[in-house]
Amino acid sequence: MLELKNLSFSVSEENSKEKEIVKDVSLTIDDGKLVVITGPNGGGKSTLAKLIMGIEKPTSGKIFYNGEDITDLSVTERAKKGISFAFQQPVKFKGLKVLDLLRIASGKNLSVGDACTYLSSVGLCARDYIDRELNASLSGGELKRIEIAQVLSRGTKLSIFDEPEAGIDLWSFNNLIKVFEGMRRDINDGSIIIISHQERILNIADEIVVINGGTVERKGAKEEIMPTLLGSSTLVNFCTGAAKEENV
């Protein structure tokens, strides 16, 4: 179980004023749940995800994971405690290959066959990719799916996906939904957090949290929150246009 208690995060602006990106957020993510965090661009969703992974440090507030205060733990320590993170914009490496990343992610000398299983599950023809370098020769959609395959290969209790749909085509998106549906089925006592604007991703959620202006605007069961979002600008139907990338 993940608990955020009065979490805030601010940055200094050019005029030396503090800008609060996340304001006093308290939230509990229960085991066995798929939670989608949604809300307008610039609302603080990605920052919240980074705070959970430890990529950003909160200005104030606490983060508890399975009852333990992890607020001061490094990214590495949190990863070792079983938290995974899929980046909105996957990082590229010169020289490191897809197989290398899957091996680092899984923490073992994964066989080519096992590595291929993870790639296949994100809709990539595995043998074409295993020896490819993780560089700009791969398309945005390919990089994104490889990013998700890494999280799958880690098999951790808590997985966070920051806008997994950003930058991928419709074809890949359909595969992606299947991947998340599969993860939802096999969730057991783990939990999944997905930052998303997509109706089809919101549809597979157990709970939905709406973040707006750095605070929790609404939260609750999908059945309860979904009707309040339909027709609002928060939600994007994939066929009518993908959400803009969010860098906050």
Next chain:
Amino acid sequence: MKFDEIQLRLLDEIADLHGVPEGAYNIRSDSQAIGRRSTEHIVITPKKEVSGIDIEIMPNTKNESVHIPVVLTQSGLKEVVYNDFYVGEGADVLIVAGCGIDNCGTADSQHDGVHRFFLKKGAKVRYVEKHYGSGSGAGKRILNPVTEAYLEEGAEMTMEMVQIKGVDDTVRKTIATLKENAKLVVRERLMTHGVQNAVSTYEVVLDGKDASADVVSRSVARDESFQKFDAKIVGNAPCHGHTECDSIIMDNGRILAVPGLQANNVDASLFHEAAIGKIAGEQLVKLMTLGLTEQEAEEQIINGFLR
């Protein structure tokens, strides 16, 4: 032929050898040839006037290899060696060179190898050269290789030059001249540490129509080390040339990249790319989210980069 432990370790580092290699070879240790074998198609003869060997590869020799590793284990040894390779028309061979120096003494040890390659029409060579230094002595390990390649029509040469560890001082000079349809590919991997100094200079002249050269160096300079990469391509015909210097600097490392392109023909197409910078913070963070410590992440990034 028997090797001692130091010789075996050096041979493993520079040529992946665990004993006498297959095919033709010449193994040189502390300025002496300690083993030599010619084959039906590859003949190795010692030079008379200077130290070194002539290697003659018969036309159409295919799938054969020549190993000519050099090891220095005595502190204070200095040598200059001249090796000439004559590769016959249509031959396709692998040549593995390399030099390992173990210096536990206080005097400098130095090996300057001058390698000349004469590739006849349509000949193909893959040349692998690894340099390595070890030993805790104050004496320096110095390697100054000179590589010259002369490629006739349609000849192709791939050079893989690797120097990852332990060489204190190196000045590498590579020159090549290419005739019509000849092709040169260079992949240099270099890492310097401590107070090491490495200079690598290339001059590739594309003389023939549709000749091409692709010279790519990836390097890492750590600690207080310094590197200079100076790559020049001259296009004298309709040709294609590309040089690339891609470097990571760490600690107080310094790198100077001096790309040079000279087009003497209106249809010469020449490119260069150079990038120097530290490891991107996002790369470290990404690998840390997979459970690596910052130091482990750094090692993975560098190992991949220099692969």
